[in-house]
Structure formats: structure tokens, C-alpha cells
Amino acid sequence: MLEARFHPQQKAAGDFIVVGHVVWEVDDGKPLVQPSRRLLSGGEPATFLSKLQYLVALNGAASFERLQVLRSQFWSFVEVH
Numbered sequence: 001m002l003e004a005r006f007h008p009q010q011k012a013a014g015d016f017i018v019v020g021h022v023v024w025e026v027d028d029g030k031p032l033v034q035p036s037r038r039l040l041s042g043g044e045p046a047t048f049l050s051k052l053q054y055l056v057a058l059n060g061a062a063s064f065e066r067l068q069v070l071r072s073q074f075w076s077f078v079e080v081h
Contacts, residue, residue, distance in 0.1 A: 001021050001023045001024075001080055001081065002021065002022040002064065002068065002078065002079055003018060003020075003077065003078045003079075004018070004019045004020050004021065004022060004033075004052050004075070004077055005019065005075065005076045005078065006074060006075060007073070007075070007076065008074070010074060011074070011076060016076070017038070017039075017048065018036045018038065018039075019036060019039055019049060020034050020039060020049065020052055021034045021080070022052075022056055022063065022064075022067065022077070024064065029061070031056050033049070033052055033053050033056055035049050055067065055070070
């Protein structure tokens with residue numbers, strides 16, 4: 001499982017918003033986006049979730065590896081259990 005983090009002031013600032021988690025189903029191996037509770041409670045714009053879904057779809061089957069090395073000032077993906 002990867003935790004998707006958005007860094008509003010760029011990664012160097014240290015602050016981030018947990019947008020959701022990317023999990024892989026055992027049956028088909030496709031990535032699935034699960035929004036964070038904070039995002040669902042209306043605390044953050046839905047555009048974050050939309051962008052996360054786009055990044056996951058863009059990276060396809062190899063998204064577990066690709067998202068962790070994504071070069072972005074505003075997004076990071078950290079493996080969590």
C-alpha cells in the first residue's frame with residue numbers, strides 16, 4: 001500500500017496532506033485509490049483526489065514502483081502497511 005501525500009508548499013517545506021492510499025487487489029493486481037478520511041470529510045478539495053486517480057491511471061500496472069520515484073515538487077508516495 002502506498003500513502004499519497006500532497007505537499008502544498010513543495011516537499012522541502014515538510015507539511016503535507018494525506019490524499020489517500022493506493023492499494024493493489026490480490027485477484028487482478030490493479031491499483032485502487034482509497035481516499036483519506038480527511039479528504040472525504042470535506043476538508044480538502046476533490047481536485048486532489050482527481051489528480052491522484054490520474055497519476056495512478058497514468059502509471060498503470062507498474063504504478064507501485066513508478067509512483068515511489070515520481071519526480072514532483074508537490075506529490076510523494078510512501079510505502080505503508
